[in-house]
Amino acid sequence: MMKKTMKQYSFASQLKSLVVVFGIALTFASCAKEDVAQNPTNKEGDNDKNLTTFVAGDEAKTRTSLDYNSSDFSWEAGDYIYVKDDEGVMRKSTNAPTQKVASFRYRVPGKFGASASYKVYYLGKNSNGSQVTISANQTQTAPDNTEHFGTAGDYGIATATGAAGGSIFSFQLEHQPAYLVFQPYTSNTILQSCYLTKVEVSSDNDIAETYTVNTSTGALTGSAGSKQIVLTTSGSSSNPNGFPLTNSAASVTTNGAYMVIKPGTHTLRVRYWVKDVANNVEGTITKTLPATAYASNTYYDMTANLNVRNYDGDKYYMWDAQQNYWSGHEWNKATPWQPVLNGNSNSNYAQNNGDPRYYNEAFSYGADNKATHSPCKDLPNVNEMTWYAAMGEPRWDGDELWTTMGHLYKGGMWFKKKANISGFNPNTAEDGTDWRTNGNGRSWSVSQTLPDVADAGNYFYLPALGSYYSGQLRNVGNGGYYWSSSANPWLSYLAYSLFFTSGNVNVTSNGSRNGGFRAEALQ
Structure with missing residues (x-):
């Protein structure tokens, strides 16, 4: 089995009169496509003539959320897929995981007998089957957690393959957005008692987008975009104040915050919202990044040394x-x-x-x-x-x-x-x-x-x-x-x-x- 290496870029920052230079540094091995077994074993219920099985997982740990340190990916509860059948109709799977799992066997209604391959779409948790939206408002409840990807706008496409007339197909899901992994740190003793409440990213072009699925061609057409995305990290029961800034070096486990964005070349302004809960002062620390090409299905380390002038x-x-x-x-x-x-x-x-x-x-x-x-x-x-x-x-x-x-x-x-x-x-x-x-x-x-x-x-x-x-x-x-x-x-x-x-x-x-x-x- 072959796995494709996905490069991850690291931006190191220094604050100089609010103009910041982020350097591209680190790479790490990860899954750019989810490899799946081509001849899975039948499970109970797979011979139901009204449903076709589409297999994702077993060995490659298909992705809708990421374990950053191990590069393992999992399906989350409520993740459905859509498959275009012989009649060109988008069919939603009848089942979805009820908890986080490394692999899953989806059951899909419709006619799937005329071809050895079919288009598969993962459109996130809030899709109606014809559209998917990279949201301008995203929420993460705990550091180093990507369970929000499904609602933030993560989506992917694949071609499922099997035997014509068969009842089981397997697929490799390739995700389409780019992903920013914010890892702020500080040596400023005043800031180390503060919390990261949100990350606001503004661009010179659209980074949030609504896509419509063309069932004839399988293409995703974008419209109704936004040049700003706000990722909220405060307000949850586990982290009501936000993520801590106690670390003096980048630490994804301390305050790693993940954002889903539209791929493309963007000049980004990142405003880290920081709050001193003791005196109720909340404000921003701004970093400006030069124009950078953010590729689909790729994670970018956004390490940032937070300080204030x-x-x-x-x-x-x-x-x-x-x-x-x-x-x-x-x-x-x-x-x-x-x-x-x-x-x-x-x-x-x-x-x-x-x-x-x-x-x-x-x-x-x-x-x-x-x-x-x-x-x-x-x-x-x-x-x-x-x-x-x-x-x-x-x-x-x-x-x-x-x-x-x-x-x-x-x-x-x-x-x-x-x-x-x-x-x-x-x-x-x-x-x-x-x-x-x-x-x-x-x-x-x-x-x-x-x-x-x-x-x-x-x-x-x-x-x-x-x-x-x-x-x-x-x-x-x-x-x-x-x-x-x-x-x-x-x-x-x-x-x-x-x-x-x-x-x-x-x-x-x-x-x-x-x-x-x-x-x-x-x-």
Whole structure:
């Protein structure tokens, strides 16, 4: 007996500014077709003239669910087959396994005397016999478990062979979808106390599909597809919180999650939904995969090192100050003054120009009224800020997780990169005027939709890191406050800044210079 080796690919990931590279690595031997005995022994009832026996199993352990470690496959309870008979009618087997078994003898009504071969279809558990759907919503109740394949959209076709006029046929079932095996792991101690609640996969083309069986040709025609599939891993009685993330290396037994997808070449964005049940914070960690050909009847290892971007607490500045807002006493120093939680405050902030943490009080009218100290002098000017806000297609992301000053947060905005904004000009704002000299301000609404998968590389992310006022930390996770290098052209105590919330982006000249905003270079 010959078995065909099925290659399995492994994607190793590293998180770099949310753009992830997965390498293709591992292979393992498995069944791409289920080999079955061609001359099975008759069993009791096989001579019923009204039913024909179609045999799958005995030696090869035919597949509707997988044991990942042993590469053994089994039929699950409720798995029926359909066979096209002499009259071209799709006939459903009268029986199905009542439990997980390695082999099974199906009994099928209809006329099967005119040929030595017949088309066999496995169409999953929810099929009406003429259609099968790779579902956009899949559910797995326990790690390393594929019993959901039958309802998720697994399907296969085969040609059963025997003797013309005979009553027993055997077949080799070849499955048609591709399968993703997610194996997240982390060394981040904050994440190791969290759970994987779902895996959301978005593609640049359809990965879920409804297929209709053409009984004349045996072909499966696809329609009504979807570019997104969500695999839910929480909510079951055995794993109500989801799958654990306690492992620091890939472990399919700890949290292996399996997804059925339409084969083809796809660029995928994978969002791992992670929840801290202690404080009820749930959000995403995103990985983006390059275009890859996902073949039918093939499993792909999607190993992913989960981590979240950490943002330093030392980039809060009064406008154009020489030192950061808490310089020398940041949250992680020996004598910390810096508050790290919303609403907390400390009175040891700079309150006069004798302190190098105090804002720059210099003032002159016009375009020359700009920052002179690093890092503020190197920030975008106000005209550039308007291009990001007006033409950068800002998109709010309320789910992507990140950390700052030892705590987990979520919430931020995606903007198009400068190179991808048509007409970007530092000398005039998006309305054609020079805001450095006119003290203008405006608000723009934002989208609640993430960038398309194919376009994601054209965007960069700004977290809602909040700000400090009079020594108090405010709005972390809800608002982003970013200085420009431009001062207000009329008032010496104000400067231009970019400010955003979930609903809008503002460029305003009314930012008080003594506010502790972020001084961040933009892409």
